[in-house]
Amino acid sequence: MTEAEIVDISPPSEPIALARDMV
DSSP: OOHHHHHHHSOOOHHHHHHHHHO
């Protein structure tokens, strides 16, 4: 599962998005 897919499935959560980007 790619980051894009995770973001697509999950609701737009800025903290999570930032965490994914940092990882």
